[in-house]
Amino acid sequence: MSNKGITSRSEDYSKWYNELVIKAGLAEHSAVRGCMVIKPYGFAIWENMKSVLDAKFKETGHVNAAFPLLIPKSFLSKEAAHVDGFAKECAVVTHYRLKNDPDGNGIIVDPDAKLEEELIIRPTSETIIWNTYKDWIQSYRDLPILINQWANVVRWEMRTRLFLRTAEFFWQEGHTAHETKDEAIVETKMILKLYADFMRNYIGVDVVTGVKSESERFAGAEDTYTTEGMMQDGKALQMGTSHFLGQNFAKAFDCKFQTREGGLELVWATSWGVSTRMMGALVMAHSDDEGLVLPPKLAPIHVVCVPIVNKKSMDRKPEMDAIVEKLKEGLGADVKFKYDDDDQKRPGFKFAEYELKGVPIRVAIGPRDMDKGVLEIARRDEKTKELIPIDDAVEYIQKLLVEIQDNLLQRSRNYRLEHTTNVDTFDEFKKVLEEKGGFIYAHWDGTEETEDKIKELTKATIRCIPTDNPLEEGVCVYSGNPSTQRVLFAKAY
RNA sequence: CGGGGUGUAGCGCAGCCCGGUUAGCGCACCUGCUUUGGGAGCAGGGGGCCGCAGGUUCGAAUCCUGCCACCCCGACCA
Numbered sequence: 001m002s003n004k005g006i007t008s009r010s011e012d013y014s015k016w017y018n019e020l021v022i023k024a025g026l027a028e029h030s031a032v033r034g035c036m037v038i039k040p041y042g043f044a045i046w047e048n049m050k051s052v053l054d055a056k057f058k059e060t061g062h063v064n065a066a067f068p069l070l071i072p073k074s075f076l077s078k079e080a081a082h083v084d085g086f087a088k089e090c091a092v093v094t095h096y097r098l099k100n101d102p103d104g105n106g107i108i109v110d111p112d113a114k115l116e117e118e119l120i121i122r123p124t125s126e127t128i129i130w131n132t133y134k135d136w137i138q139s140y141r142d143l144p145i146l147i148n149q150w151a152n153v154v155r156w157e158m159r160t161r162l163f164l165r166t167a168e169f170f171w172q173e174g175h176t177a178h179e180t181k182d183e184a185i186v187e188t189k190m191i192l193k194l195y196a197d198f199m200r201n202y203i204g205v206d207v208v209t210g211v212k213s214e215s216e217r218f219a220g221a222e223d224t225y226t227t228e229g230m231m232q233d234g235k236a237l238q239m240g241t242s243h244f245l246g247q248n249f250a251k252a253f254d255c256k257f258q259t260r261e262g263g264l265e266l267v268w269a270t271s272w273g274v275s276t277r278m279m280g281a282l283v284m285a286h287s288d289d290e291g292l293v294l295p296p297k298l299a300p301i302h303v304v305c306v307p308i309v310n311k312k313s314m315d316r317k318p319e320m321d322a323i324v325e326k327l328k329e330g331l332g333a334d335v336k337f338k339y340d341d342d343d344q345k346r347p348g349f350k351f352a353e354y355e356l357k358g359v360p361i362r363v364a365i366g367p368r369d370m371d372k373g374v375l376e377i378a379r380r381d382e383k384t385k386e387l388i389p390i391d392d393a394v395e396y397i398q399k400l401l402v403e404i405q406d407n408l409l410q411r412s413r414n415y416r417l418e419h420t421t422n423v424d425t426f427d428e429f430k431k432v433l434e435e436k437g438g439f440i441y442a443h444w445d446g447t448e449e450t451e452d453k454i455k456e457l458t459k460a461t462i463r464c465i466p467t468d469n470p471l472e473e474g475v476c477v478y479s480g481n482p483s484t485q486r487v488l489f490a491k492a493y
Numbered sequence: 494c495g496g497g498g499u500g501u502a503g504c505g506c507a508g509c510c511c512g513g514u515u516a517g518c519g520c521a522c523c524u525g526c527u528u529u530g531g532g533a534g535c536a537g538g539g540g541g542c543c544g545c546a547g548g549u550u551c552g553a554a555u556c557c558u559g560c561c562a563c564c565c566c567g568a569c570c571a
Contacts (some may be wrong), residue, residue, distance in 0.1 A: 005532095014565090014566095015565095018564095018565095029563075029564080031562090031563090033562075033563070034563095085570090088569080089569085089570075124571095153571095155570070155571080157569080157570060158494070158568080158569065158570085159565090159566085159567085159568090159569085159570095164571085165570070165571075169571070171571075218571095237571095238570095238571065239571085240571080241571070273571070274571085275571050276571090277571050278571095306530095308529075308530050309529070310528080310529050310530085311528080311529080343529080345529090345532090346528080346529045346530095346531090346532075346533060347529065347530060347531070348529085348530080348531035348532055348533085349529095349531085349532045349533085350531090350532085351530095351531050351532080352531065352532045353532075355531095364530070366530055367530090368530070369530090376530085493571095
């Protein structure tokens with residue numbers, strides 16, 4: 001156990017994660033199976049993610065809208081692959097009324113209130129949206145449609161984990177409609193890049209981007225592009241996906257448009273999403289045995305200031321307050337600053353508490369510092385602290401926030417590179433996976449049989465065929481058949 | 494869905510085998526005093542349908558039956 005009562009990462013990574021999420025006040029289990037309560041501190045981080053992404057979507061021409069939570073059951077079955085992918089994890093609404101139990105046992109579902117057609121709670125919204133788009137699109141002049149929605153969805157997962165896989169989760173889902181195949185592919189790839197930039201520059205996770213193999217594809221997609229992050233246990237986490245849907249949903253919902261030439265053609269589609277799962281990635285990528293480590297660009301609090309006041313220095317509190325006030329003003333509104341002068345809690349408690357919460361920078365000020373005209377400034381990521389002259393503090397902190405943000409990305413990149421191995425034989429593949437873990441680049445013959453076999457034998461899956469993957473002659477690590485490129489394998493969440 | 498586990502105060506647990514005082518401990522909470530440079534100390538105090546429903550018994554947190562819920566590990570998934 002670490003000094004905060006959290007299981008250490010080396011002891012039990014999975015337990016560490018669960019305890020940290022709860023102790024840091026991000027989320028907790030609710031009364032409903034598999035569904036979490038996102039607590040204010042956790043939601044504040046999610047809101048920061050949302051506002052950054054929302055602005056990026058709007059910059060790239062998208063608008064927000066809202067579609068129903070409930071979807072007629074028949075809609076789901078219109079696209080064959082889609083129903084295969086989602087049917088077994090759908091929550092179904094069958095009735096619309098409750099009534100008092102005539103036997104006096106509380107309240108029961110009124111059998112007379114059975115729905116003609118059951119409704120499912122959306123596991124994703126392609127079907128309801130394409131059923132709507134069909135009415136919106138007649139001509140090429142109605143295209144493109146570039147819509148995003150922020151929503152919650154339900155997938156009845158067998159096993160759940162806070163943020164990483166919950167029965168209900170929050171996300172955004174973009175659904176776009178295009179005139180041409182090329183335009184839809186450009187959109188799909190543009191969003192992939194937008195996601196990857198966000199993950200690198202905000203979450204600080206140096207993701208690998210690429211395209212999924214056929215068996216890992218989104219149900220109903222022609223191609224699924226992905227961003228794969230590496231967690232501190234070497235496992236991969238799919239952090240966001242962007243799908244080129246081809247004309248599959250247009251076909252399923254009979255959504256055609258008149259072309260510039262007067263013909264009739266099916267609409268081309270994309271969909272893309274990132275979810276509260278990114279919260280899990282944020283925790284698992286950077287945090288340590290003392291608690292969260294948050295990247296400044298997403299932290300609800302950037303700087304916490306803890307005053308050290310004892311009986312002898314009580315009369316100097318106003319002087320202290322003035323220094324802190326000046327510092328806060330100097331930092332400006334963009335730096336979220338918290339002055340915690342609650343005298344009910346001692347400094348040591350606060351230090352531990354804000355470390356647990358991952359606040360990037362802590363400033364301590366006490367009589368000793370005031371005598372020397374300095375502040376003690378501690379950075380969360382490296383757990384170091386320095387005494388900085390009060391007059392230099394604003395500049396120091398502003399630079400440090402940038403440095404911490406960069407450092408997290410750099411650490412993530414280094415960690416990934418250190419835990420990435422090229423392997424050429426299956427024995428080596430198994431050995432590396434067993435002993436070192438992480439990402440493996442290996443030749444694959446491109447068949448689903450080989451992919452399945454490797455998964456069965458090692459639990460590693462193909463995470464993606466990386467973007468701009470160099471072509472290279474080789475033989476499949478499992479089958480020995482010829483291959484033209486290495487693909488990314490890893491155990492995944 | 495298979496395997497394992499747990500339901501006792503807001504949280505974490507003990508008690509259960511072997512039935513019998515007023516159900517106990519730690520944290521948190523309230524009051525007071527002393528404290529405050531890495532999770533403060535002392536004193537006092539409040540808080541329980543012992544998961545639910547039956548049964549056995551003079552007597553059930555404890556034994557029996559059934560149910561429900563949640564967690565963890567696997568197979569599936571953002």
